[in-house]
Every structure is written in C-alpha cells, then in structure tokens.
Amino acid sequence: MLHNLKTLFSERSPVVQKLAILASVFIFTLLGILLYTIVTLHEQRLDGVVVDLAGRQRMLNQRHMKEILLVSRGLPVDYSSTRNVLRQTLEALTNGGPAVLTLGKGETVQLQPAPTEGIKEKLALQKNLTRDFTVKADEFLRLSVGDPAYSSRLEELLTLNARVQDVASDAVTLFAEHSESKIAAMIRWEATIGLFAGILAILLTRQILQANRTLENEIAERKRAEEELRISEERRAEAFRQSDALKSALLSSASHELRTPLTAIKASVSSLLENAGRMTGGLRKEFLEGINQDIDYLNRLVDNLLDMSRIEAGMLVPRCESAA
Secondary structure, eight states, X not given: OHHHHHHHHHHTHHHHHXXXXXHHHHHHHHHXXXXXXXXXXXXXXXXXXXHHHHHHHHHHHHHHHHHHHHHHTTOOOOOHHHHHHHHHHHHHHHHOEEEEEETTTTEEEEEOOOSSHHHXXXXXXXXXXXXXXXXXXXXXXXXXXXXXXXXXXXXXXXXXXHHHHHHHHHHHHHHHHHHHHHHHHHHHHHHHHHHHHTHHHHHHHHHHHHHHHHHHHHHHXXXXXXXXXXXXXXXXXXXHHHHHHHHHHHHHHHHHHHHHHHHHHHHHHHHHHHTTTTOOHHHHHHHHHHHHHHHHHHHHHHHHHHHHHHHHHTSSOOOOOOOO
C-alpha cells in the first residue's frame, strides 16, 4: 500500500508542484496585501493626526487672536505659549519633527515632512502670513484702547487673521485630499490583487473603506465645528465693537454729567470770593449748601461709574430683587 501511494505522488509530482507554486503565490499575495494594508492603515492614522493638527492650527489662530484682544484691553493673558505652539506645529508639518499633540500637556508626536510640493507651498504661505500677523500683533499691542489708530489696526489684524485662516483651511484640504488619494490608490491595487486574494482581499478592502468613511466623517464634523467657531468669533467681535461704542457713549454722557455740577460749584465759589464782604450769613449758607449738594451729586456719579467698572471686571455681580 505504501508503495502504491509513493507511485501516485510520483506520477502526479508536476501537478503537486504547480499547486505548491500556486499556493505559495497565493500565500505571498495574501501576506503582501496584509503587510501593505497594515502599513497603509498606519499611514492613515498618521494622516489623521496630521489633518487634525493642521485643522487645530485654525483653532489656535483664533485663540491667539482672542488672546491678543484680551491683552490689548489690559488683561494678563499669556499668548506667547499659543504663539510658540503655532510656530512649532507649522514647522513640524512642513519639515517634519516633533509637534505638540495636546496643548498644555506636553504630549508630542513625530511628523514626517509635507508629502507634496503643493502642501509645502501652502504651508510656506501660511508661515509667512503668520509671521506678518505676529509683527502686526506686537505693533497693535503697543497701542492703547483710546489711541486713534486702535480701531484701524484692529480691523487690519482681523483681516490678516481671516487670511491666515483661509490658507490654513486650504492646507487642511490638501492634507485630506492627499490622504484620500492614498486610500483610493490602495483600494484600486487591492481590487486588482483581489482576483488572486479572494475573500481576504474583500474583507481588507471593506475595512479600508470603513476607515476612509470614518476619516471623511471626522473631517466633515471638524469643518462643521470650525464653522460654528467662526460664527461664534464673528459674534464675539461684533460684541466687542458694540461694547466700544457703548463705552464711548457712556464716556460722553459722564463728561457732560460731571461738567454741570462742576460749573455750578465754580460759579458759587467765585461768587463767595468776589462778594465775601457784602454777602449776608444766610446768603453765604445758601451758596455753601448748593456747593455741598453738587459735591454729593458728584460723589454719587463717581460711585456709579466705579460700580460699573467693577461689574465689567467681574468684581461685582448685580443681583435682581423683586419689589415688595
């Protein structure tokens, strides 16, 4: 019986060899697909990090702009750390290197250089605009709120920040398109090799498609969040402008209210000085009572202004009570 089995395998040895070759080709194909898929998935995860960091540049730009506005109004805000993270991340996205992954936690990730010339050009433009914004922001911070050039410099700064945001959005789009193009290329390659890989290639392709859809959904969600942030920042800027207008009107009204009692006090004092010898005691008392009333009015006005300043600074919280 053993002799018969040996004869059978001896007669069919070419078929067995071909089957072994086909099986080897199939196995190596599966291993190649598996290895290629693992590498691509790893690159896709890295691409997701890169897209997230590139998108975070826009939020950091908005944060930097908001911090500049707060500092210009005298609030003790440390904007230098945000500025440093912006520079470091932009440099890492362009030329590769460590980038801060979580702001304030010191967690970093190692990035590869920008994959295409188009992305490098867009990042270079963003870097130049960010440098211009930094220079103009430092010049703007040397101005006081009451400076005549304050409003025009603020509008210029907001316009330049919007330009930086647009370029950053273009960079995010290019990173996302590059990531998607790699996924599309992998899908086409696996579709061709799938004729030999069979079910395993189909499963891997479905996994990649699902990961690609997840990335697209994350990008769409991030864009919606950024749009909401942009609208919120526009509303905040409008609120700042309305606040400035209200402060100007309040200052004008306060100046008028202060001038009226001061004029009355000045006239009363002048009358007392000029007619001191001819003025009766009753008339002098009447003048002094008028001066005292005007001074009380000024005290109340100054107290009201101080209370409004404390409310605006958050030191005093108004409390509404129903009338009995």
